[in-house]
Structures are given as C-alpha cells and as structure tokens.
Amino acid sequence: MAFDIVKYAENSDAVAWQDLDFDEFLTNPLSETTLRSIRNLCDVEDHTVCYLRDMLTTPSHKEPEVGTFMTMWNREEFWHGEALATVLGKHGISVDFDELKATRLKLGWKDRLDPIKQSVMSNLVGNDFVAVHMAWGAANEWSANAAYHRLAAMEDHPTLSPLLKRIAQQETKHVAFYASQARERLAKSRKARVLGRWVLQNFWGPVGSTISSEEEVTHVMGHLFAGAEGRKIVRDIDSHIAKLPGMQGLTIVETALEKRGVAGS
Template sequence: MPTSGTAFDLAAYTRDAAGSHRDAIGDVRGLGPDDLDLVGMLRDLEGGTMAYLRRVLVTPTHKDARVTAFLVTWSFERFWIADALGAVLGAGGREPDTPGAESVVGASDPRRGHRRARRGPVPRALGAFFAGPPLVAAHVASLAVDDAVLCAALAALAERVAVPDAADLFARLARVHERQGRFLVEEASARLAASEAARRLARRELRDEAYPLGLADRTAAERARFACLAFGAAPGSSALVAALAPVGALPGLDDGGIDALRERVLGGREPMAFDIDRYAASSVRLDWDDLDLDHFRAHPLPPGTLRTLRYMADVEYHTVCYTRDLLTTPSHREPEVGAFMTMWNREEFWHGEALAAVLGVHGITVDYDALKASRLKLGWRDRLDPVKQSVAGALVGADFIAVHMSWGAANEWSAITAYQRMAELEDDPVLAELLGRIARQEARHVAFYTSQARTRLAASRRAQVVTRFALQRFWAPVGSSIQPREEVRHVMAQLMSGEAGRRAARKVDDSIAALPGMDGLTIVQDALNGLGAA
C-alpha cells in the first residue's frame, strides 16, 4: 500500500517512543471516587494491548511491516501509560495492580459481553483469509477510533480534575495518544482512499465494534458506566467530539460523521448509567476544615474576585428557591429526580457556606439575615416565578421534565466552568483547592442532569422542540434572575471574556449542543454577547 506521502515520521516515532512517566508524577492525591474509578478503567484499557494484538496479528495485518512497526511501539507506550495510571490509583488508596472496588473492568467473561468479544483467533483468521489485505485499513481505522476515545477521556480528566499534578500527568498521557492518533489517521486515510473494499470493511468494522476496544467483553451496563464517567460532563462531551473529528472525516466513513462515531463509542446507546442510590449514599457536605483560610489574611484576594465570589455564594444559597419553583412542575413526581434534588439542594447550600467562609476572612459577611434581605428585594417578579413554572409545567406536561433537566445541565456545566476559570485566574493554592472540591461535586450534578436530559430528549421530539425553544429564548447565566445586570456583567466579563474565557464558553455550548435536538445552540456565547463581555 503506497503511503510514502504521509507526513508522519514513523522512524522517529519508533526511535523516540514515550517510556516510563514515573519521573513526571508529582502529588496526585486528592482525586474523587468517580475520577479514581475512571482512572482504574483507563489503566486496564491501556494495559490490554496483548488482547488486541492477539486479534489482529492472525490477519494480514501482521505482514504489513509499516503497521507492525507502529504496533510494536504503540504497545510499549500503552504499557507505560497503564503504569502511570496505576501509580495514580496507588496514590489514591486503590490497589495499583488490580481494578478498584468500583471498576467495571474485572475478570473477563466474554459470554456476557459484546458479540465481537466472542470471536476468537480462529474465526478471525478464517474471516481475514477471505477479506485479504484491505482488512489492514479497517484495523487501522478502528484503532484510530479507539485512540481518539482514550485520548478524549484523558484530556477531559486533565481539564476537570482540581489536582494540578494529576491534571498535568493526564494531559501528558493524552499527548502520547495524540501522536499515535496522527499516524493512525494518516495511515487509514491513505489506505481507505485507495480501496473501495477497504472502505467497505472499515464501515463494517466500525458498525459492529464496541468502543473503546478493551470494553468489548463487558456488558452494556458496564460500557455505559465508562461512557458516563468519561463523557457525561462538559469537558468529556466536548473532548470526545473534538477527538473524533479527524476520524469522522476519513474517506468512506463520513456518511454518519461524528454523530455515528459517537454512537459507536457509546455502544449504540446513551450513557444512562447514573446510579442515584450510589450518589445519595455518598453525598456529603463540602468539607474545608483542613484548609487554612487564614492564608487569605496574608494573601487577600482582589476586590473584583471577592465581588465574583459573593455572586457565586448568593447563587449557591439560592438553590432552595430554584427548588421551590421546580416543585410546582411535573418533575416533583419523579422519584429519582426527588432523590437527586434532596442531595443537590444540601450540597449547593454547603457550597454557599464554603464561599461565605472565604468572604468572611475578608470582612464580608454573608449570614441568614443578609440572605433574607436579598431575597426580599427581589419583589413581585420572584413571587411570580413559581406561578409561571406551574403554568408552563401544566401546559407542556411530562415533557417539561426534559426542559428542567436540560436547563439544569446548562447551569451546572456553566458552574463547573466558572469555578475552574476562577481557580486559573487567581492561581491561589487555597482558593484553587476549595473551588476544585466544589467543582467535583458539581460534576456529579452534571452527570445526573445530562443523563436524564439525553434520555428524555431522545424519547420525544416534542420535548426537543419545547426544550430548544426554552433554552434559546429564556436561558440566561445562572444568577441573572437574582442579581443586578451590572453584577452579572462583571462576573461574566471576569470569567468568560478574552480568548481563554471565550474558549471555555464554547466548550459549554458544545456540551449543550450535543444533547438530542440541541445542535447548533450557542446560548452561553449569545448571553456573553448580550452582556458585552468580549
């Protein structure tokens, strides 16, 4: 197969392979349980290269010296990625050599997994005999999807975790995958462009396979658990779409585009694996007793940042009033929604308490009297809100729950992004740790809202239409209904303006647009434009 036109330097890649990452591992303690679960899954997937080679080396792929040169180096790099992730597990109190207690990747049992996993080397070798050399292109294209998925999962972890050394390590590992992906995409592109048989085999491979490849011998529920942890929150959703874009553009594979590949990644189903019982059992108030808030007496935060933190505190405390409105809608009849709102309400209250503690060190008092006074100032508009919600819920019916879930997802995605941006802008270690703890709880809120929204939107075209209309016409940055416009403008300008801020806003919009029927929505960027936050 002529591939001399490729820009990828395979000789340099095999010579300069990335080995052990142990020297780059700093203090990676402090990851939450869900993040550690995902790290455990990724560790097992990265270390599963022998199972993959067992599948492909009984086919014509083993005769292609260029591809096997890559695979030798690829398996070496994946071994050391798995080693680094094992070290992270060890630092988090998990056994580094075996899956974590909640890991979905345990002892293999192909009988209960995806049908592709039940095909051993003999059936594969016989099938390859008839397929011939074009099968190599299908294998390379399939591995390109697998690489994109794992790269996206690591990149999303790097963006959302609040442990700086862990974030740096995950970003480093994602870069290893990015280099592997360049070879795979270029190689697949050349081979697919040259052969219709190769394109046909590749389409079949991507249609029938379960991704990531190492999860093929797991149940659908276990694969959904991985998808929920890796791609259920904002960074994961946008990272997945971005990582799959080059693969979706391969010759002959663009009939379904990124959406079709996304279905392959999710095993043909949406990541509806949010465990409400597990969430409720593990819900705790935010703890910051171990943080030295007196640090701020020597290193006070600037006035503009305190102004934003006060806004955030008011919004977190106001959650109970948002709950008031939602209890007048059909959402209150849903047991899972009720259980979630009970825990969510309490967790958000403690987010407000934590931010109030920081403000208190700076001489800014946020107590119950102050909160009551601010709520009384809202006047008749606030008193009408539950009436409006009740009427809307009565008119729309059960589909209104999809609006509630999608609206909540947009708000929580925005909240995580706001906390992450504040930590980046201030670069204060104590503030960053506190905001990171808040963001980790917010990530679980996103997972619930997103999983609920996807299912309800996918099940009803009417729900899609109503939700799209509501978001497009009425959504505004969280806090807009309780804060003066100049305060909203200040917060959005501080956190979402400039190149980095606008990039963060686009990621939130990308996550919202990935919901069924919401493609093309840019509600966050539209709100910023309306506020003049450039």
C-alpha cells in the same frame, strides 16, 4: 452512561474545607475583583432553593430518582454557599441569613409569580416540561462547573483554588445527573425537544441573572470568561449543550457573553 443515583446519594456530603488554611487569606488576600465574583457565585448557591422550588412544580419530584437527587443536590449547594461565605467572611464581608432574606424579598412580585407561572406551564405542557427543566439545569451546572475551574486556575491560591476544585468536583456530578436526565427525556419526545430549544434560546440567561443585578452578572462573565481562553471555555459549554437531543447548533452561553460586550480576544 446511566447516572448511579444510589452511589451518588451514599457519597453525598457537605464540601469539606476544615483542613484548608483559611488564615492564608489574612496574609494573602483576594483582590476586590475576585471577591466580587465570589460574592456573586455565593448568591447563586444560596438561592438554590428558589430553583428547587421551580423544579418541584413539575411532576418530576414524584419519581424516586429525581426526589433523591434533589434532596442531596440542594444540600450540597447549600454547603457551597457556606464555604464561599466563609471565604468572604475572612475578608470582612458578611453574608448572613438576614441578608439573604433581604435579597429574596427584593425579588418582589416576579418571584411571587414564578411558582405560579411554572406550575401553569407544567400543567399545560405536562411531562415534557421536566425535560426542559433538566436541559436548563444541565446548562447551569456546566456553566457553574466551568466558572469554578476557571477561577481556581486564574487565582492559583493555596486555599481558594483547592476549595473551588472541590466544589467543581461536586458540580460535575450534578452535571452528570441533569445531562443524563435531559438526554433521555429529550430523546423520547419531539415536543420536549422543540419546547426545550425554544425556551433555552429565548429565556436562558447566565446563572445568577435572575437574582443579581445585570451589572454583577456582567462583572462575573467578564472577569471569568473574557479573552481567548475564556471564549474557548464558553464554546466548550455550548458544545456540551448542543449535543443534547434537539439542541444542535445552540450557542446560548456565547450569545449571553456577546450581549454583555465581553470581548473574546
């Protein structure tokens, strides 16, 4: 089904949390393990601009539909970061602009070279590179969506769970956009399918792996996706990715989980 970009833009808004009782966290606080995972998810949301930057080095942003999506998506993700930071703030964990800046500065040379690398790739490969970005974005959004739903179910917290479900609801729309774009663009070009498969198989890492330490990524993966139930969710994500043209049989998320020694039972 085609993604209705006009409707999406019209309905795009900052995730609401003012009606939720955040003082609940004072009497019913979250565990250290959960806070650590939320901190990681918050970092990912706050670094959306870094991903946006990479997308913008492809020619796709000149297409009105993609430009519109990026504008709304970037702002929605910013607010996800704000919402999660407010949860952390209620537990005495501060995430302010200066700290985010420090994290981004720590990314160092790799971060400085990324836009150059991406631009060169984009120039070499041309429009097919857009398809790869869309498939990569779809894999990320499916993972994020699953992570929020899983954490909401695990915690069953009167404030956190509804908040996470609201965030996940917006992520569902992001998934729809990326997946429909990827599907369409991959179907059109064999080169895009071959390149996309190669890139996902060899370079894709769990969301956050480019900005957080390996230790933190392993923590989130283990916390959210360990055990039989977690493994089932991860396989669901992989099955979505595998349905994209040219991606049959890929199991990148499960592979990432196993690589980090997260047990499936």
